[in-house]
Amino acid sequence: MAFLVSRVTARPLIRPFGPPSPARGEGVRFGRRSYLDTSTKPSLPYRRRRQLFLILLGAPALIYVLAVAVWPLAQGVDNSFYDYSLLRPTKTAFIGLDNYRALWINEEARRSIVVSAIFTFSAVAVEFGLGLGLALLLWRDSLFQRVCLALLLIPVTVTPVVVGLVFRALLASDYGMLGYYISAWGLSHPRGWLGDPTTALPTLVAVDAWQWAPFMALILLAGLKSLPTDILEAAEADGATSFQRFRLIILPMLLPAIFLALVLRTMDAFRVFDIVFATTNGGPADATNVLMIYAVKQGLEFFNIGFAAAIANVMIICIAIFSFLFIALIRRADKRANEL
């Protein structure tokens, strides 16, 4: 900005008589070349040059992502059609869709899909409930609320692996600070919440909610703060109770933000890896074997590259379906909120 100002003030305020002269730095300029300056021919018209410039700026990122993300993805799609294992690389055979079919037939794989679906759905539901409550509590714009928000966002920044380890230690039934009381009061199996197949998944949902509910609250809070205050004040003046205001005004107008928060968390919860890996690593008895854990185990522990690629591709398809669905919902909610 300082640069702009200096350029403007450096010019004489009263122009001398006569036509604009390039020698005095006058005339319409685009870029460095003045249109009055005929000493050298302009190499390219301005629009072309601008276009080329933007392409040059954008190309590195596009090429990079194509090479380092899209190319491996394409290879993954290719691998998924082969019976390809690093343990016997010479016996690679094209098997068409058999890896995908195995995902339906294989008991373990089907269970993993179910576990992932349950985890994603319940984690997002719990986080949404908590997040909405927190957002409403944080809505008032005061220093107190802002400090609370800053503190609440600390869990988001903690290394996920550390989160897993902390809860593993806290919930250990024999020595953990929480686990000891839980088992002393007879609320858990001797192996603790994380060690028992029936409670392991709900516990992981709670851990995920601990880390991510504040993020949900933040997105919803941003939505709440962008609501037009005049409508809310008018409703209050007309005698609407706070529940009526919430149900009839806040909720419908907040829907775009709600769907946005849901889609973000759905995609992340579906891809959960670190906290599961650090706590149960898929166990006990495959009760927490979410798709990411299953794919990583198949690919990087058993080296079934083909099958692991098929799992990953199914995950991508699921995520694509979620996001298209939610984008459609956001569009519709946006339209309705604007009509309100």
Place this chain on the structure above:
Amino acid sequence: MSRAASQRALLVERSALIVVVAIFLAPVAWLISTAYKPARDIFSIPPSFLFTPTLANFRGVFHYFDLFSLLESSLVISLGTTALSLLIGVPAGYALARARTKWAIGIAYFFLAVRTVPAVATLLPFYMMMRDIGLLGTWWAVILLSTSLNASFVVWMMFSYFRSLPKELEEAALTDGCTLFGGFCRVALPLVKPGMVASALLCIMFSWNDFLYSSFLTRSGSKPISVALLTAYGTKDITWGTLGALAHFSTIPIVLLALVLNRYFVQGLTRGAH
């Protein structure tokens, strides 16, 4: 509402918030406090809340771990990723925001889509690529792969920042004889500084906290602190106190950054979402 009632509502709201904040911070407080507890106090039965602080656990960290090598790896990976992501991501975000073709928004969505791909999908083929060209086990492997995700994030985020910047400012600079590149560097860039700080902050956080990529793409000499933490867990010599002390070095830098630059952090989380 009467004044007394609204006062009471405020009080209820504040105390509810204090309780919630306390619950959300308790596990972090426990983690921090374990590092200063003597071994017998960490898991005493029944659990005790009082202890005499000690620094013995930090001595344990230096004894069992090559802390400087771990921190060096974490720093190189996260700063390398962040620098590379900003270097290619910011100009691309600008180009997409200023391009007049219909393609621009499509390409921006493409970058957003790349970010949502599960890590394992790219990790497996990338692992084999790195093995073939001999970069497996080096910092480069992690930096290259996580830059692809983080740069996509930066492109999307900066796209939204540049789009909300009126282009008349750059056009004014151009008529004043500024070059196209000058218009980008000296007019547009300084105006989106908050966006760049926010993107950098989130890139650092993502790559510092990353576990999956580093655990499969690095070796013992190049592994970052997040990987060391998990592999150390369950090793019989290493107590929870030592682990808690080590976790200090993994958690506190990011927590502090997020608190000090809270405005940018909040802005980044909400803007990056849209």
